[in-house]
Amino acid sequence: MGKDNRKLSKSEQKRKKLYEEKKKELLAQGYEEKDLTIGVVYANIMAFVLGLPIIILLLILFIYKNQSGIYTFSIYGPVVFLIVFAVLVVVHELIHGLFWAIYAKNHLKSIEFGFMISSLTPYCCCKDMLTKSQYIVGGIMPTVLLGIVPAVISIFTGSLFWFIMGELMILAGGGDLTILLKLLRYKSKKEEILYMDHPYECGLVVFERENNKI
Numbered sequence: 001m002g003k004d005n006r007k008l009s010k011s012e013q014k015r016k017k018l019y020e021e022k023k024k025e026l027l028a029q030g031y032e033e034k035d036l037t038i039g040v041v042y043a044n045i046m047a048f049v050l051g052l053p054i055i056i057l058l059l060i061l062f063i064y065k066n067q068s069g070i071y072t073f074s075i076y077g078p079v080v081f082l083i084v085f086a087v088l089v090v091v092h093e094l095i096h097g098l099f100w101a102i103y104a105k106n107h108l109k110s111i112e113f114g115f116m117i118s119s120l121t122p123y124c125c126c127k128d129m130l131t132k133s134q135y136i137v138g139g140i141m142p143t144v145l146l147g148i149v150p151a152v153i154s155i156f157t158g159s160l161f162w163f164i165m166g167e168l169m170i171l172a173g174g175g176d177l178t179i180l181l182k183l184l185r186y187k188s189k190k191e192e193i194l195y196m197d198h199p200y201e202c203g204l205v206v207f208e209r210e211n212n213k214i
Contacts, residue, residue, distance in 0.1 A: 008200055011114055015127065015199035022196075023207075030209045031194070036182050037203030038175075040121060047174020050181070055167050058151045066158045081161070088169055089122060092142040096124035096176075100138035100197075104128040126197040132183065135195045135204060139180050143173030179203045 008016065023033060038046075097111040104110035110128040115121070126138070151166030153159075179202065183195075190208035197204050 009114060011112060012200040015112065015125065018127065019196075019199040023205075026194070026207045031192075031207040032190070032209060034186070034188075034206040034208065035203075036179070036186060036206060037198050037201040038178060038182065040116065040175075040202055043175035043178050043202050046178035047171055049174075050177045051171045051174040054148070054170055058148075058155065058163075058167065058170075062151075062155045062163055065155050081165075084165065085168060088146050088165070089172060092146055092169065092172060093122050093124040095142040095145060096138055097126075099141050100124070100126040100130065100134070103130055103134040103138070123202075125199060127199070129194045129196050132193070132195055135183065135197070136180055139176050140173075143170060143176060147173055175202060 027033065093113055097108075097113065101108045101111050104126055105128045110126055112125045112127065114123050114125070116123060130138070147166050147168075147170035149166070150162045151170065154163035154166060183204065186206065188206065188208050191211035192209050194207040195204055196207065
């Protein structure tokens with residue numbers, strides 16, 4: 001599926017300008033650009049494709065471990081449940097930013113947050129170059145900390161509230177898993193490789209070239 005055409009916000013336009021300048025500089029140095037971005041619609045579809053097997057496995061384990069059928073579900077009510085979910089969606093992006101900031105050259109100054117109104121999707125963008133492993137760590141941690149960990153703990157505590165919340169957060173991280181899968185499947189034969197979060201699309205861009213050292 002193609003990329004989503006939408007009007008860029010002022011912050012996105014600013015990042016795009018900085019990106020184009022950096023891109024021009026890197027191309028002049030002999031780097032080649034490889035686009036590893038995906039469309040928002042495709043990301044949402046793949047969220048179910050990649051997240052569903054994990055969710056089903058955890059559900060089977062939850063039911064097996066709690067065969068008595070006595071589950072703990074705090075009477076917070078659906079409104080509170082939705083509020084907690086909305087807060088965790090924001091925290092999801094904060095975790096992206098926190099881990100990428102650890103590795104980024106300018107740390108927190110390299111991180112920007114925003115919201116795509118057209119798709120009701122919050123996002124986090126790192127403006128500095130990262131290594132492959134650094135990008136993967138920042139990309140996967142929200143799903144691990146907010147999805148897998150709560151769901152696994154709930155299997156042993158019997159908390160249906162946090163199990164469902166964990167499962168939903170795994171789905172919320174499906175787009176991240178799609179991007180990381182695309183990154184892992186990309187095999188470069190170049191020696192010098194730079195990874196950069198795309199300034200306004202879902203995913204990243206790879207800049208690569210042969211080692212110029214003699």
